[in-house]
Amino acid sequence: MRLRNSGSSGFTLIELMVTIAVLAILLAAATPSFVDFFDKYRLRGAVDDVVSVISNARAAAVKSDRNVNISFGGASTTAWCLGANAAEEPSGGEPVGDAEPCDCANTAECIVAGERMAVDVGQEGGVAVDSLTTTFGFSSKLGLINPLGTASATFTSPRGKYDITVNINALGQASACTPAAKPVIAGVASC
16 A cells, blocks of 8 residues: 655745855855956956967068067056057168057057057956056067067956066067966966
């Protein structure tokens, strides 16, 4: 003989309230982690875009045998842009000239080897750069910084918690690192 349960299945109001309370606690505990994740994600994306433009511009300078100028611009340190511009085609047996800085606010001017090379104003979602006056060039022969030296720029996450510095050495190679005073970011070496 089998007994049959005549009660209805479902949740009581108390069970539902306890479940909602547990979910609210878990969500409140996870929110800071998500905010940090997106803060680091935006910063890493901006730095990757900048390093990509710099590396591509250096390679194009050597490949096309044209000096290339890299310059930051924009209205403020949070509304910045970066652009590369190649020197004009020499004529009449003249040597390759210097490249004019491009106005990266008008990125149609930022052309290297027929390709647009720029990071647009506002593209990086609140990431700030420490200086809008950073300008340097690559020589057409070896891709060295012209004039010989180094360059760097530090980028700060939208909430200001994280920094990554992009360094360009005398050979024109770009690298990224986290300053010693700021929290470490996975996958980015310390300076």
